[in-house]
Amino acid sequence: MTSPLFLFSISGLICLFVLSLQRKHLLMSLLTLEAFILSMAILIPMSIMFQNQVNGMFAIVLLTMGACEASLGLSLLVLMTRSYGNDLLKSITKNLC
Known part of the structure; x- marks a missing residue:
């Protein structure tokens, strides 16, 4: 049987891995950051x-x-959605003056 500390630490690492892969949409990056904060909010008090x-x-x-x-x-x-019309991160660098 696995320890809950192990499961929540693995979920935190998975969230960081997904965050490194999600570089296209800002919303997906924010959701993975929230998942990381929630897993750490459970992991730290348990430890x-x-x-x-x-x-x-x-x-x-x-x-x-x-x-x-x-x-x-x-x-x-x-x-960002009101300014650029989408949440794509590469649209920020296109509109440089």
Whole structure:
């Protein structure tokens, strides 16, 4: 039987791998960043719990930073879609003056 710590660490590594592959659309990059933050929000408190140092405040701070990252990413996505008409990352470099 596999450990939950192992599963969440593997999911974090998979998210980083997918993030390195998703360079076409900004929305897919933001979704993989959110999946990474959620896997780390579960992994870090679980690893602290196995060391008998329960600190619930750290998980709350991590989830708060993840929510801030999500709101900034969505605002950038909306701004980019309104300016360029799509969320393709290569359309940013085409419109240089």
